[in-house]
Amino acid sequence: xxxVFKALADAxxxxxxxxxxxxxxxxxxELCDGLAMTRQAVTKHLAILEAxxxxxxxxxxxxxxxxxxxxxxxxxxxxxxxxxxxxxLTALSELKKQLEKRDE
Amino acid sequence: xxxVFKALADAxxxxxxxxxxxxxxxxxxELCDGLAMTRQAVTKHLAILEAxxxxxxxxxxxxxxxxxxxxxxxxxxxxxxxxxxxxxLTALSELKKQLEKRDE
DNA sequence: ATAATAGGCAACCAAATGGTTGCATGTCAA
DNA sequence: TTGACATGCAACCATTTGGTTGCCTATTAT
Numbered sequence: 001x002x003x004v005f006k007a008l009a010d011a012x013x014x015x016x017x018x019x020x021x022x023x024x025x026x027x028x029x030e031l032c033d034g035l036a037m038t039r040q041a042v043t044k045h046l047a048i049l050e051a052x053x054x055x056x057x058x059x060x061x062x063x064x065x066x067x068x069x070x071x072x073x074x075x076x077x078x079x080x081x082x083x084x085x086x087x088x089l090t091a092l093s094e095l096k097k098q099l100e101k102r103d104e
Numbered sequence: 105x106x107x108v109f110k111a112l113a114d115a116x117x118x119x120x121x122x123x124x125x126x127x128x129x130x131x132x133x134e135l136c137d138g139l140a141m142t143r144q145a146v147t148k149h150l151a152i153l154e155a156x157x158x159x160x161x162x163x164x165x166x167x168x169x170x171x172x173x174x175x176x177x178x179x180x181x182x183x184x185x186x187x188x189x190x191x192x193l194t195a196l197s198e199l200k201k202q203l204e205k206r207d208e
Numbered sequence: 209a210t211a212a213t214a215g216g217c218a219a220c221c222a223a224a225t226g227g228t229t230g231c232a233t234g235t236c237a238a
Numbered sequence: 239t240t241g242a243c244a245t246g247c248a249a250c251c252a253t254t255t256g257g258t259t260g261c262c263t264a265t266t267a268t
Contacts, residue, residue: 002115009113010226011106014184021188029244041227043246062235062244070188077185080118084125084174085181114256132215145257147216166214166265213266218259225254233246238239 001079004072007052012037013045017054020068027063105183108176111156116141117149121158124172131167 007013012035019031032042046066049055056067111117116139123135136146150170153159160171 005109005113005115005118009109011109012226014109017188027244037226038228039245040229040247044226059245064245068188073185073188077181077189081177081181081185084121084172084177116256133213141256142258143215144217144259148256163215168215209268211266211268214264216263217261220260221256221258223255223257226252228251229249231247234244236241236243238241 001076003052004054004076007048007054008073008076010045010048012041013049016042016045016049017068020055020066025065025067027065031066105180107156108158108180111152111158112177112180114149114152116145117153120146120149120153121172124159124170129169129171131169135170 016031020026028039028043028046031046032039035042046055046057050057053072054069056069057064059065120135124130132143132147132150135150136143139146150159150161154161157176158173160173161168163169
């Protein structure tokens with residue numbers, strides 16, 4: 001879980017996921033295209049995404065194809081974000097109560 | 105948005121949010137309690153959470169009260185995670201197709 | 209008034225991060 | 239078979255990060 005959060009913390013990596021979301025199964029060079037980064041930098045980002053299981057790859061000849069795996073993202077939504085949605089109204093009303101208390 | 109992702113990338117910070125979720129409106133010292141970190145380290149984490157608008161604070165006398173703001177978390181769920189949920193089945197079936205292609 | 213309490217500020221440090229360059233390897237096409 | 243192409247590996251670098259310690263300020267309680 002921590003690896004996924006860490007992987008998502010970087011804007012470049014999120015944009016790589018975006019690109020794979022737009023077009024799945026791209027090669028490394030395809031993913032580098034138009035980015036203001038060297039290929040090696042992209043490789044590192046992809047390795048982190050792969051370690052977090054957000055991207056699955058396999059070789060096809062001399063090319064390495066990258067596939068988006070949306071499962072970890074979905075899990076974050078289910079296991080983590082949903083927890084905080086429940087408390088939403090309570091939290092805000094408590095805050096409001098406190099803010100009003102300030103003027104006493 | 106980037107600030108929120110970055111703020112959520114650290115396990116200590118997520119645990120602080122958890123604590124606030126369990127009990128809202130805690131003071132700094134309350135939040136430090138039981139953590140294997142100095143107060144100053146916690147202060148820094150809280151400052152990052154505050155900058156990302158995940159935590160709202162105000163002073164009450166000599167105490168600083170911390171309140172959870174679940175809105176940014178909710179937005180990540182809405183604006184970011186939901187986008188990837190749509191492509192889920194497609195992505196997996198495409199991957200399966202490619203994996204089968206390997207044996208040709 | 210004074211001591212204890214709650215928090216803030218700043219300097220410092222080691223390790224992690226995001227990036228680079230240079231070179232090596234494996235695969236395909238002419 | 240040889241050159242071009244796709245990727246991998248490793249060393250190196252600057253900056254950011256997560257943490258520390260030491261000291262200062264503000265508020266409360268005795």
